[in-house]
Amino acid sequence: MNVLVLFGAILFILMTIIGGKKGAKSFIALFFNFGVLIFILFFMTNPDFNPIIITVIACALISCINLFFINDINSKTKTAFLSTIITTVVLLLMIIVVTDKAMIQGFGEEEIEELGVFSLFIGVDFVKIAASVIIVSTIGAIADAAMAISSPMQEMFTHHPSISRKDLFAFGISIGKDILGTSTNTLFFAFFGSYLALLIWFKDLSYYFGEIINSKIFSSEMITIFFAGIGVTLVIPITAWISAYFFVKTRDKTIKG
Template identity: 60%
Template sequence: MNAIVVLAVILFALMLWIGGKNGLRSFLSLFLNFGVIFFTLAFLLAPAVNPVVVTFIASALIGCISLFFINEVNRKTIIAFVSTMITITVLLVFIFFVSDTLMIQGFGEEETEAISGYSLLIGIDFLKISVSVIILSTIGAIMDVAISIASSMHEVLKRNPSISKIELFASGMGIGRDILGTDTNTLFFAFFGGYLALLIWFKDLSYSIGEIINSKIFSSELMLILCAGTGIALVIPISSWINAHYLMKTKKSS
């Protein structure tokens, strides 16, 4: 049996055993999200289509699958979805500005040998492609923080119904601060784990620290980490405020 199939079966068994129905839906969501990304890539290669618009729509679909399909439609998932999409919108503007300023779109010197036999005249705006890559790379971490804060703040209000709006918002911010460090470090180590071969290559070619930092491929990945960290930091106050406002409003009306 293929090793990938064996790993998939093990993952399915563990998710079903630990998560039950939610675990089954989580496993199925992997394939649904893969389908969304697959069709997104097909549209990104079309010169007449704006990659950023396609990525935003794909982010909304991924959010629906990851939040509503797995955890069903409820107050927590709706608030987490709204918080995620607001953060993505703000982050899009920020990433556009940073990418245009740094001019790191396209291919670096280290990739010229691999693409030397291909034509670069493909009619695609690489700035928009780089923005799309960063958004798709950060959507998972942003959703994770948004749903974590939403679930925690719902529990805080449930355990302490007399809490004020300001105190509830402060609770959300406190929860977010604890998540911020671990999620940012997760992205950081994921980068070094995925690009360890590149760092070894830099070492073998005796790159100086300055040459590594100024390398386009290294800078683009480092910017991805920083933008992802910015997205995680942004979603904390956004999600905390929306949760506090909505929960207090529904509490008064009930």
């Protein structure tokens, strides 16, 4: 049996046993997300389409899959989805500016040898492509953090329906503080593990610390990690405020009705 099929089957069985119906949906969502990424690749290389717009649409689709498909359409997934989209748009505006100013778009000198036989005049905006890559790399962490805050806030509101908006917001912030450190560290170690071979290569080539920091490959990945951390940080107050506002407003409307 192909090793990919074997590990896929093991993952599906474990997710189904432990997560039940939601676990099975989560496994299926992996393939839906993969389809969205293929969608991005198909349009991203077409000069007639704006990569930024395509990325925003893709992020909305990924958020819908990860939130609504897995956890159904309810108040906590709605607030998490809205928070994710708002955070993504705000982050995207920052990413476009930083990508242009930092000059991290395109390819680094370490990749020139492999790309030397190809033409780089393909008619696409590499600044927008780089911005799209960064935002796609962060959308999963942002949606995960939004859901991790919205869900316990709904539980708190369910068990304490008379809680004030201010106290509910403070509760959401306290949850965000708990997950902030672990989320940012997860992003950092994911980068370190993925690019360990690159760091070893830098060592073998006797790169100085300054050369490593200024390397386009290293800089672009570190900027991605920083933006992912910024996104996770921003989504905490945004989700806490939107959830507190939505839950309390729904309660007040029900009482008045």
